Amino acid sequence: MLTIQLDRLETGTRLTLTHAGFATEAAMARHAEAWPQVLAHLDTVLAKGSAA
Numbered sequence: 001m002l003t004i005q006l007d008r009l010e011t012g013t014r015l016t017l018t019h020a021g022f023a024t025e026a027a028m029a030r031h032a033e034a035w036p037q038v039l040a041h042l043d044t045v046l047a048k049g050s051a052a
Contacts, residue, residue, distance in 0.1 A: 004017050
């Protein structure tokens, strides 16, 4: 299950992501490694969009 919560802050928005229900510990570890990269890319894309 994937849950995303967005909270308004004075300086922007906080995204809280919870990912659960993995079939194996290995799958959980792969996702734990990948999510920070995915979210960093999202941050870059959104920052470029707000500069346009």
